[in-house]
Amino acid sequence: AGLSVFFARAVGYLWPAAKSGVGQWLTIVLPLLVLTGINVRGIKSGARTAVVLAWGKVVPLVLFVVVGIFWVDWNRIFPVPMPERANFMKAALLVLFAYAGFENTPAPAGEFRDPKRDVPFALIMQIVIVTAIYTAVQLVALGTVPNLGASPTPLADAAAVMIGPVGGLILTLGAVLSVLGTNNNPVLAGPRYLYALAEMGKLPRVFGRIHPRYRTPYIAILTQTGVALLLMLTGTAEELAVQSAIARLATYIGTAAAVPVLRRKLPATERTIRLPGGPLIPIAALAICLLFLSAAEAKKLLEKLDK
Numbered sequence: 001a002g003l004s005v006f007f008a009r010a011v012g013y014l015w016p017a018a019k020s021g022v023g024q025w026l027t028i029v030l031p032l033l034v035l036t037g038i039n040v041r042g043i044k045s046g047a048r049t050a051v052v053l054a055w056g057k058v059v060p061l062v063l064f065v066v067v068g069i070f071w072v073d074w075n076r077i078f079p080v081p082m083p084e085r086a087n088f089m090k091a092a093l094l095v096l097f098a099y100a101g102f103e104n105t106p107a108p109a110g111e112f113r114d115p116k117r118d119v120p121f122a123l124i125m126q127i128v129i130v131t132a133i134y135t136a137v138q139l140v141a142l143g144t145v146p147n148l149g150a151s152p153t154p155l156a157d158a159a160a161v162m163i164g165p166v167g168g169l170i171l172t173l174g175a176v177l178s179v180l181g182t183n184n185n186p187v188l189a190g191p192r193y194l195y196a197l198a199e200m201g202k203l204p205r206v207f208g209r210i211h212p213r214y215r216t217p218y219i220a221i222l223t224q225t226g227v228a229l230l231l232m233l234t235g236t237a238e239e240l241a242v243q244s245a246i247a248r249l250a251t252y253i254g255t256a257a258a259v260p261v262l263r264r265k266l267p268a269t270e271r272t273i274r275l276p277g278g279p280l281i282p283i284a285a286l287a288i289c290l291l292f293l294s295a296a297e298a299k300k301l302l303e304k305l306d307k
Helices: 002-011 021-040 043-068 085-099 115-144 154-163 165-199 218-231 237-265 280-293 298-306
Strands: none
Touching: 002 021, 002 165, 002 237, 021 043, 021 165, 021 218, 043 115, 043 154, 043 165, 085 115, 085 237, 085 280, 115 154, 154 165, 165 218, 237 280
8 A cells, every 4th residue: 555655656757647546546446456357367477577677776776876876976975974873763663564575475475486595595684785775776876865854755856957857867766666566566565465464363264265267366466456546545755655564564573473472382294494593583583673663653653453
């Protein structure tokens, strides 16, 4: 839901009608419906779409860094000012929304050819690549755009400074593809959680229903899209992002707390992936999640718990 609203904001740089009214709602809803249709047709079509969109967003960002590194005014970056303590963790909560998504990789692992090899490799590589790209992009943006935090389209503005209107257009297209690609990931992975819970009897069996032709959990996919459409009515992009971060933290906390217990209870098999260090990694993860959660405003946290 949050990503769909962000998508309309990015498109608004190219098409002003996407900023409000009917144009905004069409820009929010139609791409989500298209992604839903693609993923109902099969995991291969969803995965191929993710790959195409990933290249579509990475290439403009790399171009932005390669060109922008020569435009950076390093005096705007160094020395790095200390952030305000009161707002630091709130900002970190939004950063979590930007970096999150890695947890979706294992969701369709049952449909991977070699999950024991593919899941750890994909998790590590995507975190390394994303961190490197985000850091480089942030440095260039900070070094080229005055008062960066006040810009609703910071990368497009930075590219316009460096290359002119064409640069703004390229980066806006990259942002549009980036949001689409990021949105495709939960459309692909999220329903697999509903499907798994239905298989275990924790949800009604209807969520485990498989499409007779495409062999995908289509009821779960359509349900998730329906919930997302309803959530789009509840707030701004930033508010939805914070709500999403809190929801993710809830699942991270549950996962981290469960790992030491499951390691003792479940026997190891050929498909089991065991990280070194015993309980150290999940305990550290649990502590970090609680630190992030402390930044959430009590009102938003209570609203999320009520839901």
